[in-house]
Structure formats: C-alpha cells, structure tokens
Amino acid sequence: MGTKHAVFGLSESLLVEAVNTGVDITIICPAYIKTPMFEDSEAVNTTLDTFKKSFIVRLFYLLSAITPETCARLMLKGVAKKKAIVFTLKIGWLFWFNYRTWPTLYISIQRLFHRMDRKRIKKLHHG
Numbered sequence: 001m002g003t004k005h006a007v008f009g010l011s012e013s014l015l016v017e018a019v020n021t022g023v024d025i026t027i028i029c030p031a032y033i034k035t036p037m038f039e040d041s042e043a044v045n046t047t048l049d050t051f052k053k054s055f056i057v058r059l060f061y062l063l064s065a066i067t068p069e070t071c072a073r074l075m076l077k078g079v080a081k082k083k084a085i086v087f088t089l090k091i092g093w094l095f096w097f098n099y100r101t102w103p104t105l106y107i108s109i110q111r112l113f114h115r116m117d118r119k120r121i122k123k124l125h126h127g
Contacts, residue, residue, distance in 0.1 A: 026079045031089045032065040
C-alpha cells in the first residue's frame with residue numbers, strides 16, 4: 001500500500017509540473033483485477049488460505065473485482081478524455097474522496113477494518 005501511495009503522490013506532482021508542457025498525465029487507480037495472480041499470490045505474515053479468508057480482501061474482491069479487459073477499456077477511456085485520475089470503479093473514487101475530505105475519519109475506518117481482520121485471522125489460526 002505504501003508503494004501505491006508513493007506512486008500516486010509522485011504522479012500528482014507530475015500533474016502540476018507538466019502544466020503547459022503538452023504532456024498529459026493520467027493516474028490510474030484500478031480495482032482488484034480477476035487474474036490468476038490473486039489465486040497464486042501470498043501475503044506477508046499470513047498463509048494464502050488465511051489471506052483469501054480476510055474480511056477486507058473478500059469485501060473488496062466482491063465489490064470491485066473486474067476483468068482485465070474491463071479495466072483496460074476503462075483506463076483507455078479515461079486517458080482518451082485526458083482525465084487526471086481514472087478510477088476503474090466508483091468505490092475507488094469514494095475512498096479517495098473520503099481520504100481527501102476527512103483524512104482522520106478515513107484512517108480510523110481503515111484501522112477498524114484492519115483490527116477486525118486481525119481478530120478474524122487470529123481466530124482462524126487458533127481454532
């Protein structure tokens with residue numbers, strides 16, 4: 001998550017720097033993409049099985065998983081319209097808007113989800 005935040009921040013800076021240079025910049029914020037990578041990936045400090053049972057992972061996968069073709073179509077559409085930021089699903093925009101508008105509330109909600117997830121994972125490990 002930290003890397004994505006850094007790339008987003010760098011891209012925002014480039015948006016400002018590129019004004020009146022003829023260079024268009026579009027920041028792409030894709031949702032979960034339905035690929036084998038999700039099935040085969042491992043998360044830090046957990047097993048793949050536990051990761052897939054994670055409340056947050058399941059919630060976002062159910063709400064926002066899209067095919068690679070759909071993602072590509074939405075990205076190209078946003079670039080063609082010269083949008084500064086392209087969210088492949090509206091839920092992404094909602095999270096971004098909440099983070100920008102109420103950062104403390106957004107962080108509190110994220111912490112709540114992660115606490116819930118840690119408790120759920122602990123129960124899975126300890127039966």
